[in-house]
Amino acid sequence: MARILVTGASGLLGINLALETKREHDVIGVDRDKLKSAPFRVLHANLLRPGSVNSILDSTRPAWFINGAALANLEECEKRPEEARILNAEIPAEMANACAARNIKFVHLSTDAVFDGTKEGAYTEADEPNPLGAYAQTKLEGERAVLSANPQAIVARVNFFGWSLSGRRSLGEFFVNNLSEGKRVYGFTDVVFCPMWVNHLSRLLIEMLEKDLHGLYHVVGAQPMNKYQFGVEVARRFGLRESLIEPQSVERSGLTAKRSHNLWLSVHKLSTDLGRSLPDFSTGLDGFYTQFQQGYPQKIRSYQQP
Numbered sequence: 052m053a054r055i056l057v058t059g060a061s062g063l064l065g066i067n068l069a070l071e072t073k074r075e076h077d078v079i080g081v082d083r084d085k086l087k088s089a090p091f092r093v094l095h096a097n098l099l100r101p102g103s104v105n106s107i108l109d110s111t112r113p114a115w116f117i118n119g120a121a122l123a124n125l126e127e128c129e130k131r132p133e134e135a136r137i138l139n140a141e142i143p144a145e146m147a148n149a150c151a152a153r154n155i156k157f158v159h160l161s162t163d164a165v166f167d168g169t170k171e172g173a174y175t176e177a178d179e180p181n182p183l184g185a186y187a188q189t190k191l192e193g194e195r196a197v198l199s200a201n202p203q204a205i206v207a208r209v210n211f212f213g214w215s216l217s218g219r220r221s222l223g224e225f226f227v228n229n230l231s232e233g234k235r236v237y238g239f240t241d242v243v244f245c246p247m248w249v250n251h252l253s254r255l256l257i258e259m260l261e262k263d264l265h266g267l268y269h270v271v272g273a274q275p276m277n278k279y280q281f282g283v284e285v286a287r288r289f290g291l292r293e294s295l296i297e298p299q300s301v302e303r304s305g306l307t308a309k310r311s312h313n314l315w316l317s318v319h320k321l322s323t324d325l326g327r328s329l330p331d332f333s334t335g336l337d338g339f340y341t342q343f344q345q346g347y348p349q350k351i352r353s354y355q356q357p
């Protein structure tokens with residue numbers, strides 16, 4: 052059993068990772084103020100406050116630290132690029148330094164969106180990123196700053212779906228919520244990505260820590276698909292009407308932040324280093340559906356301040 056510190060514990064990754072790992076590990080979550088009765092220890096802290104990283108590490112003394120805190124909303128990053136830079140790059144670098152000094156194994160989360168999407172086929176870790184907007188730019192700065200401060204850290208480029216505290220954070224929830232209410236939605240046919248169920252991601256991150264991996268890894272689903280296809284897969288698994296999903300181009304979406312068209316990332320490096328293939332998309336979708344049947348979305352939301 053290891054003591055794991057998880058920042059962004061109210062976020063999509065943080066809450067699911069903490070719940071997934073708390074059975075086998077001593078998990079301490081850090082959030083600003085949303086979590087009220089989570090079944091793991093929670094510390095409230097604003098990471099933008101100077102000195103907060105060192106003081107959290109000094110008071111919790113973890114063996115492993117997984118940073119799930121970020122400004123991860125693309126439109127918000129365009130509006131507040133300086134805050135995005137501090138949260139997505141400066142603070143992760145401070146965390147990486149502090150972990151190196153204390154011999155704490157550090158995992159930082161980055162994004163598939165560091166690529167501009169112009170490549171044909173899958174991006175590998177050796178491909179040169181070319182971020183299209185403030186979010187991706189600050190995340191790229193973050194991954195570089197983390198690895199230069201702490202080469203023993205893991206930087207994981209991810210893309211995942213699952214149930215969130217707000218009930219609205221992930222693309223999976225978007226399709227389930229809208230289709231359940233009989234609402235028509237758009238599904239982008241020209242954005243390819245590799246979605247992974249957040250619980251699979253959580254288990255993989257722990258396995259990477261256990262195996263003492265370090266450096267840059269793509270930790271996404273092994274099956275590329277476009278966002279429309281993802282919606283259809285979700286609809287079919289949940290017995291919802293796929294005809295409510297209208298295929299559309301992201302260019303006609305009205306979203307302000309630029310999106311890459313191809314976010315297909317190769318997971319060859321990770322599966323080679325783990326010595327096995329990564330979980331199937333369909334297994335993850337089954338897990339997401341089973342959680343739904345078992346009332347997991349309501350359970351997660353009940354951990355929130357009223």
Ligand SMILES: NC(=O)c1ccc[n+]([C@@H]2O[C@H](COP(=O)([O-])OP(=O)(O)OC[C@H]3O[C@@H](n4cnc5c(N)ncnc54)[C@H](OP(=O)(O)O)[C@@H]3O)[C@@H](O)[C@H]2O)c1
Nearest residue numbers: 059061062063064083097098120121123160162209210211
């Ligand atoms: N979701 C995806 O598919 C996806 C794709 C690519 C990369 N990623 C990366 O994966 C990581 C986790 O993403 P996510 O989807 O879980 O993000 P999220 O749901 O937006 O959660 C972000 C977390 O950061 C916390 N946070 C923000 N500002 C903070 C501050 N000043 N002090 C303390 N905490 C603060 C938030 O707290 P509040 O709840 O209080 O705001 C929240 O817990 C991020 O690094 C993201 O860039 C995610």
